[in-house]
Structures are given as structure tokens and as C-alpha cells.
Amino acid sequence: MSSFEADPEVLGRDTSSAGDQAGLELLEGAPVALGGPRGFAVTRTLPNKHRRMVGAWCFLDAYGPQDLTGTPGMRVAPHPHTGLQTVTWLVAGEVLHRDSLGTLQEIRPGSLNIMTAGRGISHSEETPATHTPVLQGVQLWVALPHTDRDMAPAFDHHSDLPVLTDGGLSATVLMGTLAGVTSPARCYTPLVGAEITLTAGAEATLPLNPAFEYAVLTLDGAPTVRGVTVKPGPLLYLGSGRDSVRLETASGARLLLLGGEPFTERLVMWWNFVARDHDEIVQARADWSAATPRFGTVRGYAGDPLPAPPMPIARLLPRGRVR
Structure with missing residues (x-):
């Protein structure tokens, strides 16, 4: 998925308080229309103005549930x-x-679906001609560490992911390891991503890795996470140093859990590129605009590739995970 913006940061606010909620941050999302003002609507919570990453997770768009009746659905050009x-x-x-x-x-x-860009890849995403009426999901980016950022591009599809169950809690491990359960998806830094479902009236304590920082996004329902009721929309940052998190819900809920070791490398994120300095971004943009072999060709999509936005006047500066 494309960011469609040269600088994708959104605003956020800190909900730190005493007691069980100390150190939590509620990061508000920003509405973004993919493909222009009449495009497919998403809510972007990463990168946020003051907290750009959670572990190596550096981008998070959530969309739906959206009724696709009478619409083209999602159409993100190459x-x-x-x-x-x-x-x-x-x-x-x-x-x-x-x-x-x-x-x-x-x-x-x-x-x-996991696509590893490495030194360069291009792709498109769209609602297929035959589809069900409602679309809901998330698109995330994981920053590659310096040692792997120029690797050859790759794509992986996983249809059989491990599931952790405990009473009224069920967790599908998308990437990394959660409570001893490990996904087959390839990771390049220590991290975890999991979809958690809670049945009505569930109360559960989920074990965490104290070396990781974590955040949760509600997809359905309004669960209570460490004393904070989290409705769909904002991302609740939990911080690091926690060995567990308490989850509760009255009527059932679905959440996305993200975590990982704090990413210490400074990055330049511009449009759809993650790099280490301004000159790398300039070169990537030039290679895409000139249709060099670096990004290859996406075949079968009915439409033109997306043009790169103009470069800013000022040089892009590497930034850390927090401002």
C-alpha cells in the first residue's frame, strides 16, 4: 500500500497518568484517502508525530469495515x-x-501477505472482481535493519498461522513469538504481531516480553486494556518493561497487538521509501521516475503506475523512533 504522502506523520496525544495507566499514550489516527479525496479511506496511526515506531513497526493503516456495494473498492496502482x-x-x-x-x-x-522490498520492488493492491461486500483490514510496514535493507526482494504468503488460546482469549501470531508460540513468517529484527480475539465477558492476562515495547489497536468492540477503554481508531502505546497486560471486554472484541525491541537506527521515511539519508531517497525516486530495472514492472493491473511526488526543498533528515 502506498502512503500517498511525502511526510506521513500524524498527530497524537499522551494519556499518561498515575497508577495502572502510567506511561500509556493514546495516539490518535489521521484520516487518509488512498488515491485522492474520493479514494479509499484509511486511518493512519503510525508514524505519529511524537512516536514514529513500535519496535520495527513504522507504518499502520487501518480500514473498514467498509461496504463496497456500488464502489470500486480498493485500487492502489503500482x-x-x-x-x-x-x-x-x-x-x-x-x-x-x-x-x-x-x-x-x-x-x-x-x-x-508479507512483501520484503529490500533494495527495491513494486506492487499493486485492489479489490478483486469477485468479492464479498465488506472489506476490513490493516496494512503495516516493518523497517528492515541496516544489515538487511539492501537484500533481494521477496514475497511470502502464509495461510496456516499458529494460534494461542487461553479461556476466552485467542491469539493468531502473525509475526514473531508470543507466549512461546512462533509464526513461520520471516522477521529481521525481534518483534511480534498478533490478532487477539476476546469472547464476551473475557478477562485475560497476556504474557509480554519486558525487552519489547508494545501497542494495541482495536479492530472491533471496545475492550479495556490495562484500565483504558480502547475503541477502534487510536493506537494505545503501552511502553516497555512490562511482563504482561490485562485485557477485558464485556461484549467481545478484536485487537491487533504490535511489539518489538526498540529500533535504534535513525531513518528517513519519505513517500514509500525507508532509507538512511536524503541522497538515498533522491536516488530511489529518480530510479522509479525513470522506470529503471530496480523496481521491475507490475503486470496485469488496469491502470498507470503512481508518479512520485516532488522532492521537498529542504534536505530530509534521519529521525529516531521518538521526537
């Missing part, structure tokens, strides 16, 4: 990526992925 992994997870509906490796893969709820 666009490039560098230095990251794209991670697609659906709650409802279908998305068709094409990329410059020749991949054609439809994703549905319960399966996972």
Missing part, C-alpha cells in the same frame, strides 16, 4: 518500496496483490 516489509492482514473481504516478481496472490481473512 508503486515502489525500499528498505521495508509490507504486512497485510484482513478481518473481512479480499485483496488481490500483484508485484514485480510476478506474484499474483489473493489474500483473505486468516492468511498473511
